[in-house]
Amino acid sequence: METSVLTSKGQLLIPKRLRTKYVIKSGVKIIFEETENGVVIRPMNEDYFKSFAGILTGNGKLKEEIRKMKEEDNSLEERKATNLKTAKK
Known part of the structure; x- marks a missing residue:
């Protein structure tokens, strides 16, 4: 397990080992997913999009x-329209 500190600007540094392992490069969007146990942070990289294939x-x-x-x-819409026409007569 690795830790990081949130800066006063709300920025979080992802440890290099994890950036390398999960191919998180500068400019990659990150997903913050709330769960019952906390927050899961995942990169929206090629693997993320491949997970939706099929x-x-x-x-x-x-x-x-x-x-x-x-x-x-x-x-249903046709019946409603017919009922409105009939009611107006």
């Missing part, structure tokens, strides 16, 4: 579910 692929069920939801919503 997350949205699947068997097409989601696309079909979204299509059905749109149809149901459109049907």
Whole structure:
């Protein structure tokens, strides 16, 4: 375990060993994730983005579910419009 000190300007120095190990270079964005146990600090480097690879692929069920939801919503809107027209007469 390594430690660091927060400066009066709110800056935190990440120890060199960890910067090297996790490929944290100048300009790399850092994620601060709150957990029940505290804060997790992670770099938004290439490995971070690779962890999302394939997350949205699947068997097409989601696309079909979204299509059905749109149809149901459109049907509901049409019924509301019809009811408003009928009520105005």
